[in-house]
Amino acid sequence: xxxxxxxxxxxxxAAIAExxxxxxxxxxxxxxxxxxxTEDCEVALxxxxxxxxxxxxxxxxxxxxxxxxxxxxxxxxxxxxxxxxLVETKLRTKLEITPTELKDKDFVVFGMKSCDVKGIxxxxxxxxxxxxxxxxxxxxxxxxxxxxxCHEPEESCFCTVFGVDPADxxxxxxxxxxxxxxxxxxxxxxxEKGEELTKSVASLxxxxxxxxxxxxxxxxxxxxxKLPNTKLSLEGWGxxxxxxxxxxxxxxxxxxxxxxxxxxxxxxxxxxxYDIKDYSTKDGIQRYRCWDSCMxxxxxxxxxxxxxxxxxxxxxxxxxxxxxxxxxxxxMYSCVGCGRCVDKCPQSLNVVxxxxxxENEKKEAGANV
Amino acid sequence: xxxxxxHDSLVPQIGIITxxxxxxxxxxxFKVNAPDGGKLFEHMPGQCAMVCIxxxxxxxxxxxxxxxxxxxxxxxxKKCGILTEQLHSLQVGDEVTVxxxxxxxxxxxxxxxxxxxxxxxxxxxxxxxRSVINYCLDNRENYGRIDILYGSRSADDLxxxxxxxxxWMKAPNxxxxxxxxxxxxxxxxxxxxxPTYLKEIGFSTDCIGIVCGPPIMIKFVLQGLKEMGxxxxxxxxxxxxxxxxxIGKCGRCNIGSKFVCKDGPVFRFDQIDELxxxx
Amino acid sequence: xxxxxxxxxxLLSDGTVARVLGWKKGDMPYNPEPxxxxxxxxxxxxxxxxxxGANLSKMMIEASKLEGKTAVCLKPCDSYSFNQLxxxxxxxxxxxxxxxxxxxxxxxxxxxxxxxxKGIEEVSGTELDGPDSxxxxxxxxxxxxxYSDLLLGRCHVCKGKEHMIYDELWGESKDTADSxxxxxxxxxxxxxxxxxxxxxxxxxxxxIRCNACRNVCPACSCRKCAFDNNNFDSQQKAxxxxxxxxxxxxxxxxxxxxxxxxxxxxxRVCPEGIPLHLFNRKFIKDIDELYGEFQAGKDxxxxxxxxxxxxxxxxxxxxxxxxxx
Numbered sequence: 001x002x003x004x005x006x007x008x009x010x011x012x013x014a015a016i017a018e019x020x021x022x023x024x025x026x027x028x029x030x031x032x033x034x035x036x037x038t039e040d041c042e043v044a045l046x047x048x049x050x051x052x053x054x055x056x057x058x059x060x061x062x063x064x065x066x067x068x069x070x071x072x073x074x075x076x077x078x079x080x081x082x083x084x085x086l087v088e089t090k091l092r093t094k095l096e097i098t099p100t101e102l103k104d105k106d107f108v109v110f111g112m113k114s115c116d117v118k119g120i121x122x123x124x125x126x127x128x129x130x131x132x133x134x135x136x137x138x139x140x141x142x143x144x145x146x147x148x149x150c151h152e153p154e155e156s157c158f159c160t161v162f163g164v165d166p167a168d169x170x171x172x173x174x175x176x177x178x179x180x181x182x183x184x185x186x187x188x189x190x191x192e193k194g195e196e197l198t199k200s201v202a203s204l205x206x207x208x209x210x211x212x213x214x215x216x217x218x219x220x221x222x223x224x225x226k227l228p229n230t231k232l233s234l235e236g237w238g239x240x241x242x243x244x245x246x247x248x249x250x251x252x253x254x255x256x257x258x259x260x261x262x263x264x265x266x267x268x269x270x271x272x273x274y275d276i277k278d279y280s281t282k283d284g285i286q287r288y289r290c291w292d293s294c295m296x297x298x299x300x301x302x303x304x305x306x307x308x309x310x311x312x313x314x315x316x317x318x319x320x321x322x323x324x325x326x327x328x329x330x331x332m333y334s335c336v337g338c339g340r341c342v343d344k345c346p347q348s349l350n351v352v353x354x355x356x357x358x359e360n361e362k363k364e365a366g367a368n369v
Numbered sequence: 370x371x372x373x374x375x376h377d378s379l380v381p382q383i384g385i386i387t388x389x390x391x392x393x394x395x396x397x398x399f400k401v402n403a404p405d406g407g408k409l410f411e412h413m414p415g416q417c418a419m420v421c422i423x424x425x426x427x428x429x430x431x432x433x434x435x436x437x438x439x440x441x442x443x444x445x446x447k448k449c450g451i452l453t454e455q456l457h458s459l460q461v462g463d464e465v466t467v468x469x470x471x472x473x474x475x476x477x478x479x480x481x482x483x484x485x486x487x488x489x490x491x492x493x494x495x496x497x498x499r500s501v502i503n504y505c506l507d508n509r510e511n512y513g514r515i516d517i518l519y520g521s522r523s524a525d526d527l528x529x530x531x532x533x534x535x536x537w538m539k540a541p542n543x544x545x546x547x548x549x550x551x552x553x554x555x556x557x558x559x560x561x562x563x564p565t566y567l568k569e570i571g572f573s574t575d576c577i578g579i580v581c582g583p584p585i586m587i588k589f590v591l592q593g594l595k596e597m598g599x600x601x602x603x604x605x606x607x608x609x610x611x612x613x614x615x616i617g618k619c620g621r622c623n624i625g626s627k628f629v630c631k632d633g634p635v636f637r638f639d640q641i642d643e644l645x646x647x648x
Numbered sequence: 649x650x651x652x653x654x655x656x657x658x659l660l661s662d663g664t665v666a667r668v669l670g671w672k673k674g675d676m677p678y679n680p681e682p683x684x685x686x687x688x689x690x691x692x693x694x695x696x697x698x699x700x701g702a703n704l705s706k707m708m709i710e711a712s713k714l715e716g717k718t719a720v721c722l723k724p725c726d727s728y729s730f731n732q733l734x735x736x737x738x739x740x741x742x743x744x745x746x747x748x749x750x751x752x753x754x755x756x757x758x759x760x761x762x763x764x765x766k767g768i769e770e771v772s773g774t775e776l777d778g779p780d781s782x783x784x785x786x787x788x789x790x791x792x793x794x795y796s797d798l799l800l801g802r803c804h805v806c807k808g809k810e811h812m813i814y815d816e817l818w819g820e821s822k823d824t825a826d827s828x829x830x831x832x833x834x835x836x837x838x839x840x841x842x843x844x845x846x847x848x849x850x851x852x853x854x855x856i857r858c859n860a861c862r863n864v865c866p867a868c869s870c871r872k873c874a875f876d877n878n879n880f881d882s883q884q885k886a887x888x889x890x891x892x893x894x895x896x897x898x899x900x901x902x903x904x905x906x907x908x909x910x911x912x913x914x915x916r917v918c919p920e921g922i923p924l925h926l927f928n929r930k931f932i933k934d935i936d937e938l939y940g941e942f943q944a945g946k947d948x949x950x951x952x953x954x955x956x957x958x959x960x961x962x963x964x965x966x967x968x969x970x971x972x973x
Contacts, residue, residue, distance in 0.1 A: 029850045031920050048766075051920055052856060061856070062886035066380050068423040068466070075462050092462040095423060099380045131378040131616050152788065154766045155676060226787045228676070228769070242625050246645040257682040257707075261860035263919050273620030275885055276379070276613045278424050285424045289379070290886040292619070296859075298876050300621050302611045307648050317647075321623070328626035346860045346917030347702065348679035356675055 001213065002187040002198070002205035009045075009185060013037050013110075015201045020144070021107035023057050025050050034109070045111050045180065048154055049340055053116050053269030057109045058139045059123055061266070062290045065135065065276070066099040069284040102138035108197065110146045115159040115338040117147050117172040119269025125330035126272050135289075144193050147174035149213075150220060151181075156339030158229035158352060164336055167220035179213040186213045229339070229352050236358065237323040238333070245324055246316070250361050254354060255315035257347040262293030264341040264350065265318070270334045273299070294318050319354045378616050381421060381466035382409050386459055387441060392528045393521075395448040396493060397457055398433065400441045401467060409467055412436055414477055414500040415607065415635045418469025419615050420444060422459075426452040429612045429630065432470060433496040435503035445496040445528055471615040472634050475501045475579065475605060477508075484577050485513040489590050491563050491582025492521050495528050497607050497634070498581050506540050513542070516572060520548040520563035520586075524556045546570060564589035572597065578604040591638065601639035608633050608641070608648060624648050649696050649775060652721075652749065652818050657688040659719050665745045666716030669707055671700040677771035678757045682707060684718075696721065698774035698782070701754035701800055703913050705729035705739075706866040712740040720744055723751040724821055725802070727812040728909035728945030729866040734813075735948040736907070738869050748811035750776050750819025753795070753803035758921070760784065760798060765791045776819050796826070802912025802925065805829040812946055829910075830933050832926060852894050854920035857885060861897075861914035861924050867904035874899075901927035906935060906954035909945040938962050 004012055016022050022037040025044040032047035034054040044050075052061075071094045120140075127136035147169030150157070159166050170177035175194035179186040186208055189198040198205070224230050236244070265271040275292035278285050292299060294317050300308045308314050326334035341350040388400030401420075403409050412418075412432050421427035428450075434443035448457045459465070475481065486505060490498045505512045517537060521527045527547065538545045548559040548566045559566055563586055578599055580590050587606055594604055610622035610629045617631030624644045627633070659665045672683035673695040680695045682702050703726045711718040722730055727748060733739040755774060760782075767787035773779045773795070782798055784791040805828070809821030836844055862868045862875070875896060901908075910932055914924040935942055939953035939961065953961075 029854055029921070031854055033854070033920075051854075065377070070423060092460070093464055095383050095464040095466060097380065097383060097466065099377070126618050129617075133379070133616075133618065134377040135379070152766060155768050155787075223767070223787060227767070242645055246625070256684055257702075259860065259863040259917075261863040261917075262856075262858040263860045263917075266856045266858045267919060272618070274614070274618070276427070276619070277885065278426075280424050287423070288886060292885065293858075294620060296876070300611045302609075307610055313647065317623075320625075321620075325623065325626035342676075342679075344919040346864055346919075348674055348681040353675055353681075 001208045001210050002202075003184045003208035003212075004187065004205050006180065006183050006185060008204065009043075010039075012185075012201055012204050013043070014039070015204055016108050016110070016197070019106075019200065021105065022110060023054070023107060024110040037110075045148065046151075048113070048150060048152065048157075049338065049343065051340075051344070052267055053119055053338065053340065054109055054112050055116070055119060055123060055269050055272075057107070058120060058143060059127070059136055059272065062288060063135065064100050065287045065289055066097050067284050067286055068278075069096040069098070070094070071096070100135070102134055103142050104138070106142045106144060107139075108144045108146060111148045111178075112145050112174065113150050113338070114147060114164045114166050114169050114172040115157075115162075115336040116269045117145060117169070117174050118159070118162065118164045118336040119338070120145075121173060122270040122326070122330075122332060122334050122336070123272055125326075125332065129330075144176075144197050145174040146176040146178060146194075146197070147172050149177070149179040149216060151179075151216070153220065153223055153227060154339070155227055156229070156342035157224070157227055157337065158232055158339060159337035160224050160230045161232045161234060162333055162335060162337045165221075166224060167217040179216045181212045181216045184208075184212065186216075188213070229337075229342075232352065232355055233359065234323075234333070234355070236362070237355070238327045239324075239331070240328065241324045242320070242328070245358070246320060248358070248361070250357050251312055251316045254349070254357050255312040258295070258311055258315050258349055259347055260295050260297060260311050260314065261346065262291075262295055263344050263346060265293040265295060266291060267340040267344050269336055269338055269340070270322070294321070319351060322351065323355075378468070379614065381419065381468040384409055384420075384442075384465050384467040386461055386463050386465065389459070389461055392445060392530075393526045396445055396526075396528050397448075398443050398445045398529070399456070399459070400443055401465070402441050404464070408440070409442060410470055412442070412470035413474035414504045415472070415474040415497055416470035417472050417497075417615075417630075417634060418442075418444075418467050419471065419612075420446075420456070421466045421468075422452065422455050423466060425455045427466075427613075428452045429471070429609075429615060431497035431500070431607070431634070433499045435500050435507060437504055437507035445493065445499070447493040468615060471630055473632065475635050477501060477504055481505070481577060482511050483513065485515070485575055487516045487518070487572055487576045487578045489518045489563060489567065489578060489580045489582070490520075491586040492526060493528060494582030494586070495519055496581075498579060499529060499532075501579065502537065506537070506543070509541065514576070515540075515543045516546070516576070517543065518546045518548075518563060518567060518570070520550070520566065522550050524549050524553050524558075562586075562589075564593045567593045568596070574598045574603070576603075580604060580606045601642060602637060604638045605635060606638065606641075607635055610648060649694075652696055652747070653691050653694050655816075655818060656685070656694065656719060656747070657691050659745065660685075660688045660691075664717065665719040666714070667711070667718050668694070669704050669711055669718055669720040671695050671702065671721070674699075677768065678755070678774075684711070696749060696776065698753070698755040698776075698778070698795070698798075699757070701756075701916055703729055703864075703866060703911050705733055705911075706864070706869065708739045708744055709733065709869055712743040714743075717743055717745045719747055721747050721749045722811065722814070723749055723754070724809055724811050725751075725807050725909070725911055727814065728807065728943070729911050730945070731812050731948045732907055732909055732945035733866060733869065735945075735952075736869065746811075746814045746816075748814030748817040750817070750821040751809070752776060752820075752822040753799045753806065753824035755782070755795075755798045756800045756916070760791075760793060763791075763793060763797075765793070796824070799824060800912065800916055801923070802910070802915065805910075807910070807943070813948075830929065832923070833930050833933050836926060836930065848894070851922045852897060854922055855897070856920060857896070858919060860917045860919065862900060864913045864917045865900075865904065866909070866911065866913070867907045868900070897924060897927060901931060904928060905931040906942075906952050907944050908932065909943070938966060 026035040027042040027044040032044040127133040150166035165171045175191040189195045322334040384401040390398045433445045613619040617628035622629040668685040671680040678699045770785040773782040803824045806825040908928040
């Protein structure tokens with residue numbers, strides 16, 4: 001275990017940023033979000049939850065996949081069966097594709113909470129399953145995750161329900177685990193990548209005993225038991241529960257206030273639905289990928305009118321995906337209990353309320369028997 | 370599994386259009402090759418590919434040519450939207466982008482082997498089945514009797530009529546039944562909807578049914594087949610939903626925990642029955 | 649609140665209304681959700697307190713298509729939105745039974761969080777007739793904040809305690825305005841163009857394109873939004889830091905100009921805390937200056953300055969004159 005005083009933390013950031021891009025919570029116009037570190041940025045390591053999750057580091061909200069140059073060229077006249085009246089038929093469209101370079105430089109994501117690290121595990125399941133998404137894979141290979149323990153978790157947190165340990169980031173699939181206690185950042189490498197990063201900033205770190213971090217771990221663990229949503233039960237969710245949950249009447253009530261906006265999906269660390277579109281610029285056509293939301297009315301819409309044409313179907317899809325379909329397919333929930341949707345839904349709907357509504361239904365059904 | 374270029378499954382190859390056949394007033398078949406000749410990729414019958422005119426749109430189309438065609442891939446495309454309209458305006462020599470092949474395939478090397486096959490198609494629904502039919506004809510010894518029931522709105526809307534008459538009808542142990550919806554001058558064949566004709570012919574249940582066409586036709590054909598004694602386990606079809614990535618990641622085309630683009634498009638009816646009712 | 653529940657329950661029982669559109673108790677002390685109550689029994693979960701900020705007017709578009717009347721709880725400022733929707737023929741007045749509920753300003757839980765309040769277990773003092781301060785019981789100790797320090801931004805420029813439309817009233821209202829409505833706009837106008845551009849660039853660069861502002865907006869009631877057109881050759885779904893991104897908000901502001909009642913829902917729901925109401929309020933100030941004072945939703949019969957022509961209307965040249973001035 002090493003440590004560095006928070007007074008000196010900027011020199012740590014500067015040292016990392018010397019050779020690598022550094023992505024960390026930064027406050028801009030009043031809100032903390034992950035952004036690239038610059039000398040004059042307002043680092044917000046004390047923000048428990050950034051508005052958006054750090055998934056942007058590996059799966060950015062917007063990225064260009066490739067560019068296409070389209071050339072209209074006259075073809076060799078001899079190929080044509082000679083009518084001179086149809087001049088335009090001799091013009092042919094030729095294409096040239098230039099893929100975007102894959103990430104090839106190391107970068108550090110600093111201050112990720114254990115829930116968000118778990119969120120990356122869910123993204124891995126999707127993007128690293130055959131056929132592999134190489135844009136994502138390259139970022140995963142070059143990304144170094146410095147995880148930070150959750151000092152003073154809040155009432156919207158329920159990560160422990162999904163097996164996340166917010167107190168001890170060394171249990172997360174990160175590269176370095178850190179804790180902030182009394183003005184000191186405690187630092188422990190937990191992977192090979194983490195060891196290397198530690199070496200590169202070793203001159204700024206001093207040796208430390210484990211007690212401070214240990215005390216913080218037991219402190220956070222204790223707080224978590226007091227938070228209301230950490231008692232949530234996932235009984236009845238998970239693999240093989242499609243029929244039982246899909247056909248429930250509960251959805252028909254629950255979805256009603258839903259605005260069909262994309263807030264929950266865009267702040268979520270595990271939502272990974274995307275759109276692919278073309279954008280014509282003066283230097284050719286950009287094929288880009290951007291986050292999309294299963295809550296949007298045009299998400300699945302086809303010319304023939306299919307499918308999930310009502311908001312209740314879309315609402316059900318989002319939660320069924322997180323709590324049933326994803327476990328079916330990948331063996332883990334696609335919710336990590338970060339609680340961002342709990343904080344941010346404009347209508348105060350969220351995954352916790354969904355789980356509770358089904359619990360209540362069960363209780364009421366039980367009472368009626 | 371995916372042999373769609375080295376950079377990424379989302380970066381396409383360039384395909385050059387090497388032939389265009391006007392099949393019906395609104396269906397054209399496009400031959401596509403790699404720019405330096407040869408095929409873009411190898412595929413299996415039933416698989417699809419994403420064809421795109423950059424700056425316009427990209428769409429999933431079934432590959433209608435058989436894998437046994439060693440020279441090129443073909444796509445039979447019906448004009449019914451912005452992308453397909455633009456595709457119809459292309460000419461030989463124009464380039465498009467192609468990603469794929471995507472999805473599963475008809476089990477021609479497993480469940481279908483040694484069996485009698487009954488193909489039932491409506492309109493452009495012949496496109497995915499043509500790949501299977503030609504594959505089976507080119508490996509004729511591996512399959513039993515082949516019955517093909519194909520119907521369309523009118524005689525002019527029968528896709529690949531030339532090939533049906535010149536190749537399929539002349540192949541050994543193959544029976545082709547054609548029908549059109551309404552009487553038409555110059556048509557002396559059968560008139561009537563596919564599901565009705567199906568019952569009139571009354572196929573025996575010693576075969577596998579492979580159905581593709583408009584949803585309403587599929588619904589009544591399925592009913593008909595069941596009345597005739599077919600079980601869900603011996604009927605196959607293809608599903609179609611909105612797709613963007615083609616590789617089971619963008620989250621659009623799922624029904625329950627299955628992605629149509631990756632786990633489909635080919636499903637057996639008993640598999641469809643298990644899915645939540647959302648397609 | 650029990651009085652209100654009793655009254656709503658009576659309206660349901662005697663068949664005056666088929667359902668009640670109100671707020672349902674949340675699973676936390678500060679997150680009630682809009683809810684359609686179909687039975688008197690279900691009203692046990694009804695709540696009306698300082699956290700019922702959601703403007704229910706827009707939900708009446710769908711509710712007024714249902715069989716029978718819907719009782720809807722509208723706060724004074726919500727009633728402007730409802731009136732505007734009547735004017736636009738988006739809601740059916742005959743299918744609504746409006747309970748004008750009293751309001752002493754609505755609360756913003758983010759104001760508590762910004763004040764370091766977290767781990768909230770209980771909140772008290774948020775009811776309509778509650779005290780001037782709100783108490784928080786948290787796992788990190790007890791905290792207190794004044795009711796007015798917790799108010800949503802829009803409540804500091806409250807349009808007044810009068811309901812513009814109602815069938816009956818329940819509870820006392822209070823005008824919570826403690827600053828001038830156009831102060832924020834004047835501050836923007838006082839900036840140099842470069843400063844102003846920087847300000848909006850910084851704010852709008854946070855936009856995550858979630859469309860919450862649009863979807864909550866009572867003036868955004870188009871069945872299909874132009875921005876949901878998949879055939880756009882634009883980056884409309886991407887949050888690139890470019891002209892296109894800003895255009896979304898600017899086009900939206902133009903589209904609702906003259907119809908926006910300044911209900912402030914856009915700023916309330918923005919997950920990134922972007923003060924989106926500033927665009928609309930600038931338009932309102934300009935309309936006031938160019939066409940005479942006008943408040944959308946005050947009177948559903950009133951002529952709307954941007955859709956009615958009079959000989960006194962300013963000439964387009966006013967734009968150049970103003971930018972020179």
